[in-house]
Amino acid sequence: MANFGPKDIKKLREITDAGMMDCKQALAATDGDMDKAQEWLRKKGLGAAAKKAGKVAAEGVVAVKVEGNKAIIVEINSQTDFVAKNDKFQEFVNEVLDYVIANDFDTVEELNAGTINGEPFADYLALKIATIGENLIVRRYAKIVTDGSLGSYVHANNRVAVIVASNASEQEEKLKNIAMHAAAMNPKYLNEATVPADIIEKEKEIAREQLIKEGKPEAILEKILPGKIKRFLQDNTLENQKFVMDDKVTVGQYLSSDNKDAKLTDFVRLEVGEGIEKVEEDFAAEVAKQMA
Numbered sequence: 001m002a003n004f005g006p007k008d009i010k011k012l013r014e015i016t017d018a019g020m021m022d023c024k025q026a027l028a029a030t031d032g033d034m035d036k037a038q039e040w041l042r043k044k045g046l047g048a049a050a051k052k053a054g055k056v057a058a059e060g061v062v063a064v065k066v067e068g069n070k071a072i073i074v075e076i077n078s079q080t081d082f083v084a085k086n087d088k089f090q091e092f093v094n095e096v097l098d099y100v101i102a103n104d105f106d107t108v109e110e111l112n113a114g115t116i117n118g119e120p121f122a123d124y125l126a127l128k129i130a131t132i133g134e135n136l137i138v139r140r141y142a143k144i145v146t147d148g149s150l151g152s153y154v155h156a157n158n159r160v161a162v163i164v165a166s167n168a169s170e171q172e173e174k175l176k177n178i179a180m181h182a183a184a185m186n187p188k189y190l191n192e193a194t195v196p197a198d199i200i201e202k203e204k205e206i207a208r209e210q211l212i213k214e215g216k217p218e219a220i221l222e223k224i225l226p227g228k229i230k231r232f233l234q235d236n237t238l239e240n241q242k243f244v245m246d247d248k249v250t251v252g253q254y255l256s257s258d259n260k261d262a263k264l265t266d267f268v269r270l271e272v273g274e275g276i277e278k279v280e281e282d283f284a285a286e287v288a289k290q291m292a
Contacts, residue, residue, distance in 0.1 A: 003032030012037055060084050060137075062161040062270045064152045065097045071150045071163040072100050074111075075140040075270050083134045084158075092128050096138060108141040142268040151175020153183050159272040164238075166255060168262035174255055178238070181251060182269050187238040190267055191252075195233065203232050239264055 004027040012023040012034060022041060030036035060077035061084055076093055078084045095116075105111045114121045129136050144150065144163055149171035154161040162179040189195045207228040211221055234240045239252040246254065256262045 004028075008032060008034070012041075060139075060272050061089075061093060061158040062154065062272055063093050063097055063158070064154050064161045064163055065101050066150050066152050066163070067101050069147065069150070070101065070143060070145050071152055071165070072097070072141065072143045073152075073161055073163045073268050073270055074100060074138060075272060077137040077139050077272070078132075079134040083132060086132065088132050089136075092132065092136070100141065105141065105143070108138060111141050112138055140270055142270070144266045144268065146265060148265065149175055151177075151179045153179035155183050160269070162267060162269045164267040165265045166262050167265050168259050171255065171259070171262060177245060178243075178251055178255065178264070179267075181241070181244045182238055182267060184244055185241055186269065186271075187241055187267075188236045189238070190264060191237050191239040192233050195237065200229065203229060207232075238267055 008027055009020060009023045012027060013020055015034075015038065023037070026037040026040040027034075030040055059079060059081045060075065062073065062075050064071065064073050066072075074093075074096060076096060078089060083089050099114070099116045099121075100111060103111075103114060105114065112121055112125075116124045125136060125138070142163075144165045146165040146167075148165060148167040149169055150163065150165050151172055151174070152161070152163045153176060160183045162182045164175050164179045164182065166175060204225055207225055208221055211224060211228075212218075216224065234242075234250075239250065241251050243249050243251050243254045249257070252264065255264060
């Protein structure tokens with residue numbers, strides 16, 4: 001006679017979020033022992049997660065959390081946009097944010113190698129993969145710690161987010177607006193000083209070739225190039241971009257309008273799926289493969 005009943009199956013389902021039949025099988029295999037049944041499901045879940053590990057995860061969300069003098073930003077990928085909107089996925093994202101803000105990780109590798117709720121993050125993630133039913137990846141992570149102010153913005157679709165910092169206090173509202181600007185305008189660098197020298201040289205080379213093709217005399221190229229580079233820096237550095245809410249000033253001028261010493265010190269912008277090569281699949285063929 002089984003040492004468990006419908007109430008036990010229901011309880012195990014509530015604890016693990018596993019399927020009803022899986023919970024019944026787990027309890028049957030462990031003679032009704034709730035703890036062993038959870039372990040049984042975990043092992044089963046880890047196996048299911050391994051099958052999904054090869055699936056390309058290029059959808060998902062970018063999430064942000066600001067607490068005290070620290071801001072974090074994390075990209076968490078799923079296979080489909082549908083799952084990214086799922087309540088269970090959103091709960092998983094919030095758990096990851098709490099886990100990250102409570103730890104002092106410097107890299108996403110440290111994050112993925114950490115311990116959450118007393119278990120290895122890899123095991124926790126594998127169980128979430130088995131529960132949610134898609135491959136999940138915590139792909140990118142960054143943090144900003146400052147003695148000044150922090151601002152953040154997450155676009156309504158949760159696919160673009162920005163965190164930004166300044167050296168001055170009480171700048172949160174302005175920084176939020178600047179983060180919104182950065183989400184829309186996608187600057188590559190913070191300011192001129194952060195643009196690598198090789199990038200500047202490459203832009204000079206490109207500009208020179210363009211001017212030669214336009215028929216500009218060699219003698220005047222060096223007079224024209226500085227203006228070309230200035231325009232490149234204006235277009236690609238957050239501090240020098242024209243502010244979207246008032247294009248009569250730059251972002252840097254907007255920040256310092258009520259505090260001349262205020263300067264941007266850091267920013268991070270992430271967009272879901274940047275740099276991931278998506279695999280185009282034949283949906284009918286995929287269904288047929290699953291039915292085989």
